[in-house]
Amino acid sequence: MTHRKPRYHLFGLILVFLIPVPAAAQNSVTIIDADILQTSIIDGQTVTRFLDNVILSIDNRTMYADSVYQFAAQNRIQAYNIQIETENEIIWADTLYHNTFTDYSELRGRVVVESDNNRLFSQAMDVSMPRDITFFLSPVRFEDDRGALVAESGLYYQQADSAIFRGNVQLADSTQYLEADSLFMNRSTDLYELFGRVYAQDFEDNVTFKGDYLYADSSGYRLLTGNDAWLLDISESEADTTHLLAKKIELMENDSVSTMDAFENVRIWSNEFSAVGDTANYDNSAERFVLRSNPVLWQKNIQLTGPVIEVEMEDDDIRFLSSHPRPIAVQEDSLTRRLHQMTGDTLHAHFEDGSVERIIVFNNSEIIFHIKDENEEPDGLIELIANGSSTLFFRDGEFDFFKAEENPDGSWLPEDPANVDRKLSNFRWDPGLKPYRPMLQLPRLPQIPDEPLFEFPPRYERYLSEAEDED
Incomplete structure (x- = not known):
């Protein structure tokens, strides 16, 4: 991401x-x-x-x-x-x-x-000079060389340098598109607020927003809220797509900080992983995000559950993740569908080329892993506990072998229906919670037309003709 x-x-x-x-x-x-x-x-x-x-x-x-x-x-x-x-x-x-x-x-x-610098078109405009207010009582269109803003009505308060536009507000230029039910803006403080059915696209950075409310100011702070506030981020290579949904998404971007925080019913889906939780914090410069409040993360056929999960990314792939205290990782065997389990006071997982390479559980480690015979058929399981750490190694993303340290103790249990469903005390396997790929959200309103709101008045037609002759 x-x-x-x-x-x-x-x-x-x-x-x-x-x-x-x-x-x-x-x-x-x-x-x-x-x-x-x-x-x-x-x-x-x-x-x-x-x-x-x-x-x-x-x-x-x-x-x-x-x-x-x-x-x-x-x-x-x-x-x-x-x-x-x-x-x-x-x-x-x-x-x-x-x-x-x-x-x-x-x-x-x-x-x-x-x-x-620009042009304005409307069919009803009132001006109160004592109050320094301009009212746009019918559809209004602003244009400059880069794009256009349209709305069904609005007003401009000159003393406060503030404007309000209402009704199917749209703004478009070569770098962005925004739409909402209404827009408040203050140019002197560079503050903008969009209300109701907000949709925003940043074409240069391949980021899309959708929600009920969007706030932006000159500090680089952005706030997006809604029952399902949605952010879509497409990587620079366009090889990876990340969807983020939450009730509140905050972004801070300036010369020294680049962060994103999401709160309440957080759901993340990407080509490489997915996750749910109550809070997510992302630091762009470090390519690191943290999930809190008993989050769950899925990477291929592995589910990790813990109070806190920290993830380090590299080139849009997970490079390393850790969780504490007392997390549990469960992997579904791709052939037998049996569930390998591993837990400890702290868990570290290392990834290579998008696949898990090894998982280390530290202190008071416990492991259940299922064995296959030479025909790749189920052949019992091994239960292991150790005071120190245990390391599980994977080949092509599948469990291969393990190593335990400091007073390991374990036993092999033969293949038996009674042993198939053995679980660690903090076992969690919740495939039903795994987010599906969200539907791509599209603009609600049709594209801003190139045509003007009306036929130009005669004097304006003459002005344009004379200007063209001068050029």
Whole structure:
């Protein structure tokens, strides 16, 4: 199992849009041009109409529109087919409604906001300047050169530099894909939280997550939770696949630390081994993980059970494992299906090329191993105890012979049905607990379409055409 840092940079989407809002003061609005200027009474209200090729300057912003209607008594301005140019963005919309008293703007129809780095598309966007909040009331799409973020609605709070997106949130670029029911992000602290039906893929590191909640911050800390929070890790060679399931998975990745911890109903499945337990701790730099709270580990036809199991990996294979206190290892003979058993105060197992090479049980060792005759048929068993250590040697992963030290004492029991099921006092054999290979989890939502949310407004089409001609 090789853990590498998942990325959640969200490709620097800029959410600060300076939506132009005319101030109430008369001298803050400058009429640069309009083909027609009319004043009339409509429903008892004085309405000033600027028609055809309207250009206004509002607080260092320039607005172009087909028409602008000013309702002075209601402190309201309506503008149609607009283009607004600011220092950092250009904004297009079919309609702008602005309250000059509350500084509240509503952009409707085909809304486009473009800056040097990204573009925004929506059909309903409100801006409250006093509260520094932008509301996205209909599906919204952000784009930059690397990817896109889409959601059904959202809001951006400029003062806190925070955004919330809700409803089928998706984010995709060349390195990652994320989806969730909602997303909270704070750019200044580099903090991201995804809620509900979370799915995340890191294409560069071949890591996939699925759960109910995902948290990430600038320290390199990641938290994934859910009834069956799921992490899939594919090795760099793509020869080994590891599935990790738990109620809580924590990852820490920075310049000095690379760890992963899993808690509650932990299940691990890989091409080389599988395990269950209540807690798992993995140190990527040392390629070492620890299972706690009476875990069980299976490697081929061997089951190891103990209060604590420590595993050292090398090239995605188990190289060495140890367990204490008083663990028990059981191996099912591949021919006779009899169960070899070994226990002691501490157990060490050494592996070579993915197969067990020898197992050493230290202090107060006990062994039961079943014998075969020259025809590979069952031929009784040997029971052995020793004050010191006992070593069992394996050939091609199968038990071969043993060596015992310090006052060994044993006996041979002939082949007899009464002896077949003899067990050590702490015997455990639980093939029913062994995890199956989990089903591969796939995204819930369809791929983010390349097509825009709507046909572009005329002024934006003209802007794109002129930009293309300049290139």
